[in-house]
Amino acid sequence: GTYPESLVFETDNVTLRSEDPQDATVVAATILAGPLSPNVTIDLQAEHIRIAGLTIQGANEGIQLHFERFPILEDCVITSGKIVQLHDNGVIRNCKITVEGGLENCHGLIQGNEITNGLGIFSSLIVPCNADVIENLIAANSGRGISSCRGLIEGNAILRNRGGGLLDCNGSIIGNRICFNTRTDNGAGVRACNGLIEGNIIFRNEVLPGGHNG
Numbered sequence: 236g237t238y239p240e241s242l243v244f245e246t247d248n249v250t251l252r253s254e255d256p257q258d259a260t261v262v263a264a265t266i267l268a269g270p271l272s273p274n275v276t277i278d279l280q281a282e283h284i285r286i287a288g289l290t291i292q293g294a295n296e297g298i299q300l301h302f303e304r305f306p307i308l309e310d311c312v313i314t315s316g317k318i319v320q321l322h323d324n325g326v327i328r329n330c331k332i333t334v335e336g337g338l339e340n341c342h343g344l345i346q347g348n349e350i351t352n353g354l355g356i357f358s359s360l361i362v363p364c365n366a367d368v369i370e371n372l373i374a375a376n377s378g379r380g381i382s383s384c385r386g387l388i389e390g391n392a393i394l395r396n397r398g399g400g401l402l403d404c405n406g407s408i409i410g411n412r413i414c415f416n417t418r419t420d421n422g423a424g425v426r427a428c429n430g431l432i433e434g435n436i437i438f439r440n441e442v443l444p445g446g447h448n449g
Contacts, residue, residue, distance in 0.1 A: 237266040241294065243278040249285075256288025256310040263312065269294030276316060279303045286311065297334055300325065302342075317353070321345075323365060337378060341366050342386075354378035355396060363403070380416065399423045400440055407431040414438040 242251070253265035267289050269276030274294040277286065278301075285307040291298065297316020300306055306325040308318070317336025321327060325343035332338070337354030338345065345356065346369045355376040358364045363383040370390040373380040380393040382402040389409045393400050399418035401408065407430050414436065416423050424440030425432065 236264070237268055239268045239270060241270055241273050241275055241278070242267070244281045244284050247281045248283045249281065251284075251286050251289070253288035262288050262310065263290055266290045266292065268292055269297070269316070271295075275299050279306055285309070290314065297336060321366070337376065340364055343367075344369070346370055348372070351375045352377075355398065356381045356384065358383035380413075399426065401425045401428055404428045405430045407433070408435060410434045412436045413440065416440045417443055419443045
């Protein structure tokens with residue numbers, strides 16, 4: 236069913252899930268629809284919260300994690316808003332994420348997701364994000380695929396992002412496909428990344444007319 240809710244978690248050790256998070260049909264039919272006001276679908280103010288197997292949509296501010304410890308967000312389809320402030324020991328895995336606001340100021344583990352049609356993974360703070368970004372599809376975003384990240388970036392497909400591939404990522408960048416990304420300025424493929432860069436395929440990234448490569 237569809238549940239028009241704005242949820243605030245204030246109690247630790249809570250799981251919110253569908254009947255079968257591994258069944259795509261069940262996930263598609265279990266919809267958490269955030270309201271326009273307040274414009275947050277999930278507001279995490281507690282620790283050890285697991286959210287699994289839901290379709291999450293609606294509110295512009297999306298999922299606010301507030302750097303609470305040990306959150307797990309897995310096997311979800313997330314279609315609007317943004318995901319903000321994942322703690323160092325948090326996990327986002329096996330989700331399909333098409334939120335227009337992207338993953339903002341996230342640390343922890345980001346693994347096995349499809350992250351498309353948004354702003355990618357980025358930091359809006361002076362402090363960069365420290366997420367380990369592993370085995371994701373990061374594609375067709377209007378922002379860069381990944382920017383301002385200090386964690387491990389390994390085994391991802393970073394493709395066709397219109398804001399470019401990687402920027403200012405100083406952790407190890409290993410075994411990724413970074414291809415067909417475009418940008419009008421400041422480099423379309425890999426720019427200002429100073430860590431280990433090894434075993435990647437970096438191909439056909441293009442600075443559009445009026446820009447400059449780097």
